[in-house]
Amino acid sequence: MPLFEALRLALHTLRTQKLKSGFSLLGVFVGVTSLIGSCSIANGVNRYMTEKFAQTIFGVNTFQLRQRPVFTPNVPDSVWRSWRRRPRIRFSDAKAITEALTVPVITAWQSSDNVSVTFGNKEARDIELTAASERYFEIRNLRIATGRPFTSQENRSGVPVAVLGDAVAKRLFVDRPPLAHSVRIGGIPYRVVGVVEHQGSLMGFPLDRFVVVPALSPAQNLVNPPGILDAFFVKAGSEVEMHDAMEQAEGIMRSRRHLRPQQDNNFVLDTSEGVQRFWAGINRILMTVMPGVVIVSLVIGGIVIMNIMLMAVAERTREIGLRKSLGARRRDILRQFLAESTTIATVGATFGIIAGIGLTILINAVSPLPASVSPSSVVVAVIMGTGVGVLAGVYPATRAARLDPITALRQE
Amino acid sequence: MSNVQLFRTGDTPLPDVIILTHKLTREYDMGSELVRALRGVSVQIQRNEYVAVMGPSGSGKSTLMNLIGCLDTPTSGEYWLNGQKVSDLADDELARIRNKEIGFVFQTFNLLPRADALHNVELPLIYAGMSARGRRERAAHALQRVGLGDRMDHKPNELSGGQRQRVAIARALVNEPSILLADEPTGNLDSTTSTEIMGVFAELHRQGQTVVMVTHEQDIAANAARVITLRDGLVATDQARAA
Ligand SMILES: Nc1ncnc2c1ncn2[C@@H]1O[C@H](COP(=O)(O)OP(=O)(O)OP(=O)(O)O)[C@@H](O)[C@H]1O
Ligand SMILES: [Mg+2]
Numbered sequence: 172m173p174l175f176e177a178l179r180l181a182l183h184t185l186r187t188q189k190l191k192s193g194f195s196l197l198g199v200f201v202g203v204t205s206l207i208g209s210c211s212i213a214n215g216v217n218r219y220m221t222e223k224f225a226q227t228i229f230g231v232n233t234f235q236l237r238q239r240p241v242f243t244p245n246v247p248d249s250v251w252r253s254w255r256r257r258p259r260i261r262f263s264d265a266k267a268i269t270e271a272l273t274v275p276v277i278t279a280w281q282s283s284d285n286v287s288v289t290f291g292n293k294e295a296r297d298i299e300l301t302a303a304s305e306r307y308f309e310i311r312n313l314r315i316a317t318g319r320p321f322t323s324q325e326n327r328s329g330v331p332v333a334v335l336g337d338a339v340a341k342r343l344f345v346d347r348p349p350l351a352h353s354v355r356i357g358g359i360p361y362r363v364v365g366v367v368e369h370q371g372s373l374m375g376f377p378l379d380r381f382v383v384v385p386a387l388s389p390a391q392n393l394v395n396p397p398g399i400l401d402a403f404f405v406k407a408g409s410e411v412e413m414h415d416a417m418e419q420a421e422g423i424m425r426s427r428r429h430l431r432p433q434q435d436n437n438f439v440l441d442t443s444e445g446v447q448r449f450w451a452g453i454n455r456i457l458m459t460v461m462p463g464v465v466i467v468s469l470v471i472g473g474i475v476i477m478n479i480m481l482m483a484v485a486e487r488t489r490e491i492g493l494r495k496s497l498g499a500r501r502r503d504i505l506r507q508f509l510a511e512s513t514t515i516a517t518v519g520a521t522f523g524i525i526a527g528i529g530l531t532i533l534i535n536a537v538s539p540l541p542a543s544v545s546p547s548s549v550v551v552a553v554i555m556g557t558g559v560g561v562l563a564g565v566y567p568a569t570r571a572a573r574l575d576p577i578t579a580l581r582q583e
Numbered sequence: 584m585s586n587v588q589l590f591r592t593g594d595t596p597l598p599d600v601i602i603l604t605h606k607l608t609r610e611y612d613m614g615s616e617l618v619r620a621l622r623g624v625s626v627q628i629q630r631n632e633y634v635a636v637m638g639p640s641g642s643g644k645s646t647l648m649n650l651i652g653c654l655d656t657p658t659s660g661e662y663w664l665n666g667q668k669v670s671d672l673a674d675d676e677l678a679r680i681r682n683k684e685i686g687f688v689f690q691t692f693n694l695l696p697r698a699d700a701l702h703n704v705e706l707p708l709i710y711a712g713m714s715a716r717g718r719r720e721r722a723a724h725a726l727q728r729v730g731l732g733d734r735m736d737h738k739p740n741e742l743s744g745g746q747r748q749r750v751a752i753a754r755a756l757v758n759e760p761s762i763l764l765a766d767e768p769t770g771n772l773d774s775t776t777s778t779e780i781m782g783v784f785a786e787l788h789r790q791g792q793t794v795v796m797v798t799h800e801q802d803i804a805a806n807a808a809r810v811i812t813l814r815d816g817l818v819a820t821d822q823a824r825a826a
Pocket of ligand 1: 611613618619620638639640641642643644645646647
């Protein structure tokens with residue numbers, strides 16, 4: 172029996188046994204879709220973490236001089252306590268570094284704490300108050316939607332002006348323009364000079380609930396003791412320059428703190444690399460676990476298909492017996508079933524690819540994850556999906572094809 | 584029928600002997616017991632004979648027919664079909680024999696339920712490797728021969744029992760087999776329809792077809808020119824009917 176004849180028979184069966192074929196098709200479809208979809212999500216999480224997350228917290232080519240790292244997953248208590256005992260970063264440290272650096276950089280001071288901000292009888296609670304210097308906006312990539320950032324003049328003189336995060340402006344002013352009104356931060360009136368563009372959220376954390384005020388303005392007492400900083404930001408023009416600046420800053424800090432060569436730093440120069448390394452680790456786990464999950468789902472899908480095939484196998488066994496009694500050889504039977512399940516698997520895989528890509532586009536549209544289809548996941552999905560589909564379809568047939576025609580025909 | 588005794592292991596049947604079984608046995612190993620369905624059956628059937636096989640239930644009629652139809656393989660003994668010893672052929676060769684030499688009509692019709700009459704009749708031609716167009720012509724012709732020229736696109740469940748059996752006969756005939764085998768072809772039919780089907784068989788026999796048919800009923804067997812009776816897996820009687 173030529174191949175196209177087998178294909179014709181297969182199509183005939185698919186047409187006449189729509190339900191069974193539909194279920195098998197669904198099995199392959201779900202397997203392929205979930206594989207492509209989950210790889211896309213993994214990709215998206217990965218890019219989200221390395222690009223957006225890291226850069227939102229740190230900025231590009233930027234490092235922070237801090238008492239302890241920003242991002243501290245799984246740190247034992249003892250380490251944490253030793254970090255807390257370290258000296259804090261002082262205004263004077265920041266000034267000394269700014270003066271001594273030979274690399275062109277821009278810098279900003281930053282101290283933050285949570286406060287309430289009020290306007291009239293409206294109150295926004297749990298707002299991150301950041302006392303910063305004027306380049307902070309630039310370094311953190313905070314674009315101003317209306318108004319302006321505060322100036323270096325205002326920063327140096329400690330003028331009580333405030334730039335609001337989008338959520339704070341909406342909460343306090345609803346639809347009214349907030350500019351030139353005064354909000355109260357810790358009881359001190361601050362004139363609103365600008366509102367930052369909507370940022371959205373990061374892993375579910377809202378990014379718009381903040382107020383930025385000049386580092387030397389009166390509210391500085393709310394965030395840190397006098398002369399103390401949470402972080403000193405340094406942004407260089409390139410990665411190489413950033414590393415140069417980091418080396419210089421490290422030397423300056425060590426000498427200011429009189430550290431001997433064998434002593435460890437009692438401060439950190441934190442970059443997005445730490446976060447990225449952490450996420451690379453997570454991603455590696457994700458990438459080893461995910462295929463397992465997907466393989467399990469495909470195997471389950473395969474078992475479902477095989478069960479459906481086996482359920483229908485009494486009927487199919489009689490059919491196989493009949494065909495054999497009419498002169499079909501074992502290989503004719505196998506060819507027919509191969510063509511049948513290959514067709515099912517191919518159609519299922521094709522729809523699966525389309526749905527997987529569609530899912531990726533959907534995730535891109537409705538979530539912040541920059542999900543993207545990885546070609547290798549498509550290849551793997553197609554090979555596995557069709558492989559499982561074909562095996563699940565052919566295996567029951569090989570068993571039936573080995574029987575004597577009369578034994579197969581007698582099957583109840 | 585004296586030539587039955589003349590055949591010995593190692594011999595070759597005479598040219599016009601189309602079916603020859605020699606000490607054919609078929610045993611079923613049921614674990615606890617051994618069922619000896621056939622215990623050494625030797626029969627010879629000539630070209631263009633019309634033979635009825637009779638005997639009580641469980642005497643081995645179906646077992647013998649399945650062996651003759653190459654649907655089953657014997658435990659021991661020889662089976663020669665058309666001058667070829669088929670009792671020790673491999674699976675694929677048996678498939679070819681079933682396809683080319685044998686037309687088998689079952690009591691329960693055994694049609695593909697979701698395929699129409701034409702496709703059902705076409706099946707043997709597919710495995711004979713015939714082109715689609717040639718197949719359709721041949722299948723249509725076979726259906727016309729059994730009087731179903733106007734029911735070709737009907738599914739089995741859209742046909743009466745007698746019509747289904749006619750489709751099955753058309754399918755058995757479509758490859759122009761050397762023998763037409765039928766295991767209680769009228770077992771599921773009422774007496775009028777049975778008579779009709781017997782008419783079809785008689786006509787085929789008249790056209791030169793060799794027919795072997797199992798039946799329980801005396802008046803069905805009366806259509807045949809020779810009756811072989813089995814009892815307990817052995818041939819009990821084998822006689823030509825007085826016409
Ligand atoms: N697949 C099988 N497994 C075990 N025993 C079997 C099998 N097929 C037939 N037999 C046994 O072989 C013997 C002969 O069976 P067979 O079907 O040939 O009888 P039969 O003459 O056709 O009977 P009936 O007139 O009822 O159709 C019986 O005892 C039966 O139980
Ligand atoms: Mg029987």
